[in-house]
Amino acid sequence: MSFLSTSVRGHINALVQTQDHPFFIYDLDQLAAHLAPLTAQNVVKLWYAVKANPLSSVIQTLDKAGFNFDVASAGELNQVLKQGIAAERVLNTGPAKSKKQINHFLEAGVRTFVAESLNQVAWLNQAAQNHQVQLRILLRVQLRWPEGEKNPLGGNSLTPFGLGTQQWQHLNIADYPQLNFVGLHIFQWGNMLSTDKLAQLWSQMIAPLQALADQLGFALEILDLGGGLGIPYTTAQDPLNWPQLLDALSNIKFESGVNELWMELGRYAVGECGHYVNPVVEQKENFGYHQLITAGGINHILRPAVTNQAFPAQLLRQSNAPAREFLIHGPLCTALDSLGTHQLPADLNENDHVIFSQVGAYGFTESMPYFLCHELAAEYVIENNQVRCVRSCETADYYLR
Numbered sequence: 319m320s321f322l323s324t325s326v327r328g329h330i331n332a333l334v335q336t337q338d339h340p341f342f343i344y345d346l347d348q349l350a351a352h353l354a355p356l357t358a359q360n361v362v363k364l365w366y367a368v369k370a371n372p373l374s375s376v377i378q379t380l381d382k383a384g385f386n387f388d389v390a391s392a393g394e395l396n397q398v399l400k401q402g403i404a405a406e407r408v409l410n411t412g413p414a415k416s417k418k419q420i421n422h423f424l425e426a427g428v429r430t431f432v433a434e435s436l437n438q439v440a441w442l443n444q445a446a447q448n449h450q451v452q453l454r455i456l457l458r459v460q461l462r463w464p465e466g467e468k469n470p471l472g473g474n475s476l477t478p479f480g481l482g483t484q485q486w487q488h489l490n491i492a493d494y495p496q497l498n499f500v501g502l503h504i505f506q507w508g509n510m511l512s513t514d515k516l517a518q519l520w521s522q523m524i525a526p527l528q529a530l531a532d533q534l535g536f537a538l539e540i541l542d543l544g545g546g547l548g549i550p551y552t553t554a555q556d557p558l559n560w561p562q563l564l565d566a567l568s569n570i571k572f573e574s575g576v577n578e579l580w581m582e583l584g585r586y587a588v589g590e591c592g593h594y595v596n597p598v599v600e601q602k603e604n605f606g607y608h609q610l611i612t613a614g615g616i617n618h619i620l621r622p623a624v625t626n627q628a629f630p631a632q633l634l635r636q637s638n639a640p641a642r643e644f645l646i647h648g649p650l651c652t653a654l655d656s657l658g659t660h661q662l663p664a665d666l667n668e669n670d671h672v673i674f675s676q677v678g679a680y681g682f683t684e685s686m687p688y689f690l691c692h693e694l695a696a697e698y699v700i701e702n703n704q705v706r707c708v709r710s711c712e713t714a715d716y717y718l719r
């Protein structure tokens with residue numbers, strides 16, 4: 319399995335002739351082809367989790383493919399609306415919905431919300447009353463399994479996302495006349511690559527969710543399963559098979575008896591379309607290890623430091639030299655700035671570029687670009703097989719005050 323097509327490699331080869339800074343490149347042609355089968359079905363309604371990659375042309379590609387949009391902040395909402403997408407196609411999830419933000423969303427015309435706390439319910443109702451509108455509400459649930467029982471999540475960790483079923487039982491839905499309680503939202507897993515495991519996980523959640531809807535006194539019309547569909551980060555991993563997943567989702571829809579099944583996809587939707595091109599500064603030998611120092615690091619792709627999982631890397635230049643283990647380090651003055659251990663050709667040198675793939679999701683905007691005042695990475699897209707620059711590389715003068 320290769321993470322980089324010959325045609326994208328060709329475009330990158332052409333770009334590095336004129337540009338010596340790190341940059342991202344997103345293949346929108348590949349993205350459109352990947353998305354087409356995702357929406358060509360009537361089992362699950364798909365929203366795009368904008369946090370994965372809020373770039374305008376990425377959002378536009380998702381829009382053309384028939385996705386709706388899940389946003390978690392006013393910034394994400396404004397970016398979606400700026401692409402000409404109607405507010406009726408926007409869903410708001412996220413644990414930090416202040417009264418101010420709720421008001422902004424209602425003014426913009428958003429009417430569908432995932433409520434994550436009792437306060438959010440009350441504030442949504444109040445704001446809806448002020449605007450004289452009805453809102454569609456899903457309650458976000460955090461499930462736990464009793465000690466000793468088979469736990470589908472492998473552990474009961476506490477997160478700020480939603481509330482447990484006991485806490486939700488304090489809700490009296492009759493107190494909120496502006497809110498139509500239509501469903502439940504659950505999402506507490508990530509980057510899953512096994513359809514069987516996902517199917518098992520979802521299946522075990524149905525009974526407690528149905529019980530909660532019954533206790534609260536509303537019909538469970540919509541079940542939102544969030545995101546969490548994984549993508550491979552090593553060649554040893556197999557990608558998910560979409561038709562198999564659809565079968566599993568179809569069973570869940572049937573078992574739960576809901577009218578609509580929803581998911582908000584981030585990583586699975588856009589992860590594979592992105593590559594990060596990183597010039598090599600030097601290689602050195604240290605305590606018997608080969609270290610590679612690169613121009614960009616976690617200032618541009620933070621995820622390896624957060625998850626301890628590297629993005630797959632390869633050398634841009636074709637080389638016949640035998641592969642050797644390299645420890646790749648970015649330019650920041652912290653040992654956290656590690657981009658992983660990779661097998662790369664031994665003749666790699668300071669004129670080379672390393673390409674990190676699968677960075678279309680949680681790349682550019684999930685990073686720490688200001689530390690040490692290096693350049694902000696440029697962003698390019700490939701559309702109709704043409705390369706276009708959507709953000710030039712910026713030096714630190716751009717943001718320093």
Ligand SMILES: Cc1ncc(COP(=O)(O)O)c(C=O)c1O
Pocket residue numbers: 367369370388411412505508509544545546547582583584585586679
């Ligand atoms: C509420 C919600 N939905 C969907 C997603 C997207 O998840 P993924 O990228 O795993 O598809 C996220 C990511 O954090 C999320 O918070």
